[in-house]
Amino acid sequence: MARGQENFTVIGDLQGWGYSNCDIRAYLAALDILQNNYPERLGKVYLVHVP
Template identity: 70%
Template sequence: MFLQGMDKKGRPITVAFGGRHFHNKGGLEKFKRFTVFALEKLCSRMPAGQEKFVVICDLEGWRYANSDIRAYLGALSILQV
């Protein structure tokens, strides 16, 4: 994931490359910490009064080997809280 500045409405932009994701040997807890870190970085770059951000996800090269269902479910559980 990379932070790439702001869009025309002042929302921070992040770019994620799905084809570069591989299973992490650190386990689910390490991925959850990364997810919280990435969201915290996005929120810290938001100007006052802004509540949205933009995510651009590039799925070129993404395949079954890059799919990590447990990590995706862990990230979704963080977003639902």
């Protein structure tokens, strides 16, 4: 991250997303890493094309 930048923003595009084309273990592992190691870094999450 740039010097002085404290938070990051996540934009999740869910268009075409479904259970048949996802790896739930990978998503859970990524969330676990972010939650346990960088809880103060997440600023905002935007979800677009939510079914």
